Amino acid sequence: xxxxxxxxxxxxxPFLKLGIFDEERPDNFYTNVSTPAQxxxxxxxxxxxxxxxxxxxxxxxxxxxQGKNYLVIGNDAAHPDLSGGGSG
Numbered sequence: 001x002x003x004x005x006x007x008x009x010x011x012x013x014p015f016l017k018l019g020i021f022d023e024e025r026p027d028n029f030y031t032n033v034s035t036p037a038q039x040x041x042x043x044x045x046x047x048x049x050x051x052x053x054x055x056x057x058x059x060x061x062x063x064x065x066q067g068k069n070y071l072v073i074g075n076d077a078a079h080p081d082l083s084g085g086g087s088g
Contacts, residue, residue: 046073
């Protein structure tokens with residue numbers, strides 16, 4: 001539990017210092033989370049980033065089990081590279 005408490009503390013401390021939790025949010029605060037500008041920014045980040053997964057506990061490859069959901073995002077989600085891709 002100490003490990004989790006430390007991780008949560010590291011994440012929340014900056015928010016608390018900035019007072020993010022002190023303000024009330026307007027009713028429509030969360031309604032416009034998918035604007036064209038935000039989609040464009042998201043696509044820009046997607047084009048400029050790659051995530052490398054470590055297989056620490058041999059969880060890869062994922063087993064496709066009924067009742068489990070996996071989210072795959074980015075260009076390869078719509079057009080997977082079946083040849084393996086690599087670091088080319």
